[in-house]
Amino acid sequence: MGKENRMLRFITHNLNKDDQEAWSVMLQEQKEKLAEAQAGEDCYADNQGWLSVEEWASEEKLESILELAGEIRKKAEVFVLIGVGGSNNAARSVIEAFRSERDTYKKRENPEILYAGNTLSPYALNEMLQQLEGKSVYINCIAKNFETLEPGSSFRILRQYLYRVYGTEAPGRILATGTAGSSLEQLCQENGYRFLEFPHNIGGRYTALSNVGLLPMAVAGIDIRSLAAGARDMERQLRNWEQKAEEHMAYQYACLRNLYYQKGYRVEMLASFEPQLRFFYKWWIQLFAESEGKENKGLLPMAAEFSEELHSIGQFIQDGSPILFETFLHIREQQDFLVVEPDSLPDYFDYLDGKDFFEINEAAYQATVAAHSQKLPCLTLELDALDAYHFGQLFYFFAFACYLSCKLTGVNPFDQPGVEAYKAWMFEALGKGKGKKA
Numbered sequence: 001m002g003k004e005n006r007m008l009r010f011i012t013h014n015l016n017k018d019d020q021e022a023w024s025v026m027l028q029e030q031k032e033k034l035a036e037a038q039a040g041e042d043c044y045a046d047n048q049g050w051l052s053v054e055e056w057a058s059e060e061k062l063e064s065i066l067e068l069a070g071e072i073r074k075k076a077e078v079f080v081l082i083g084v085g086g087s088n089n090a091a092r093s094v095i096e097a098f099r100s101e102r103d104t105y106k107k108r109e110n111p112e113i114l115y116a117g118n119t120l121s122p123y124a125l126n127e128m129l130q131q132l133e134g135k136s137v138y139i140n141c142i143a144k145n146f147e148t149l150e151p152g153s154s155f156r157i158l159r160q161y162l163y164r165v166y167g168t169e170a171p172g173r174i175l176a177t178g179t180a181g182s183s184l185e186q187l188c189q190e191n192g193y194r195f196l197e198f199p200h201n202i203g204g205r206y207t208a209l210s211n212v213g214l215l216p217m218a219v220a221g222i223d224i225r226s227l228a229a230g231a232r233d234m235e236r237q238l239r240n241w242e243q244k245a246e247e248h249m250a251y252q253y254a255c256l257r258n259l260y261y262q263k264g265y266r267v268e269m270l271a272s273f274e275p276q277l278r279f280f281y282k283w284w285i286q287l288f289a290e291s292e293g294k295e296n297k298g299l300l301p302m303a304a305e306f307s308e309e310l311h312s313i314g315q316f317i318q319d320g321s322p323i324l325f326e327t328f329l330h331i332r333e334q335q336d337f338l339v340v341e342p343d344s345l346p347d348y349f350d351y352l353d354g355k356d357f358f359e360i361n362e363a364a365y366q367a368t369v370a371a372h373s374q375k376l377p378c379l380t381l382e383l384d385a386l387d388a389y390h391f392g393q394l395f396y397f398f399a400f401a402c403y404l405s406c407k408l409t410g411v412n413p414f415d416q417p418g419v420e421a422y423k424a425w426m427f428e429a430l431g432k433g434k435g436k437k438a
Helices: 017-029 031-039 042-047 053-057 059-075 089-097 122-130 149-173 183-191 211-219 224-238 249-262 275-292 313-319 357-372 388-409 417-430
Strands: 009-012 078-082 112-116 137-143 174-178 194-197 267-272 300-305 324-331 378-383
Touching (some): 053 224, 059 211, 059 224, 089 112, 089 275, 089 388, 112 122, 112 149, 174 183, 174 211, 194 211, 211 224, 224 249, 224 388, 249 324, 275 388, 378 388
Parallel strands (some): 174 194, 267 324, 324 378
Antiparallel strands (some): 009 378
């Protein structure tokens, strides 16, 4: 399949005449915002390191990441990714998409990846610690702001565990990814931990194509070169100045979701019939919620895993209040094979005989789009396959589309003032700043 045919495709299903006309007008009237985003803006210079994939995922940087990952893979049975939100969502979405008891995890060619720093539940933390027993463990604490409680507290617990088990060899098993000059870097320098730079010019939720996302993926055996190639190809398409604005896929998507917002829709639901995308939803939800949800504006991002949730949220979609529109992620190529064999028992499912579950799943997708589009706006982003290359495309596409969508809404795509609100109350409750330094 040629590279030009491997790009994502944007499809609308039930665009009525009035919406089509309004969308066309918006595509023309707002196209200067597309040009600004393609070029990058001085006012956001400290947050746009992700716009050029090459800056943080060049071949030189990928080679360095792969070399370090190779060292870890030789020695580690378990690799703990300590991080919350943007510090773990991208890596986790790819790693968990390809985790399988049938593949190399079972053959021990790759370390098992565990996650910490994303919860304060003692039950969950103890469960994670129990999974380390008797195994060779490495950890990586990822934190742009090392004052964040969840990763900071988990880092302490895991450091203490490693020192108990490995003694003076513990520092060689500890990595950290943080901002240059931060207290986290100082901690690493003073104790002999390996330190990687958290990009100074990228906020956490945009860091998939950097040390933050790429090192854990590489440790898990993901082909990060292919992932970066997909992102580069998407960048070339989306930052192509010669492409007409009305044909620009991310701009089309951003304008259409903004149009639906103006028409009174308040929720966008990302849905797919592939459970491998379960953790990608978390990355997507954080990207849009944290970027766009400001100044009492923005669409609420939510996700649905079909076909299971057709038996719950599907009811609301068909008969509930009309507050949402739906964006499907659809995978064209068959990922796996399982044929329904004839059965001598009269179970009344003979109409499935000889059909592959891929065919059955595809029929469910097509039927759902047909049914839901009778009630609400439906869009589809279609990719040929679910692999590292297309994950790279998805990361770049949605990051760029989110940037555009925020510009259309009139909010800063890169800050998160609301996230800080709960921290002040929490730190006061926990006595931060009183007594000895933690």
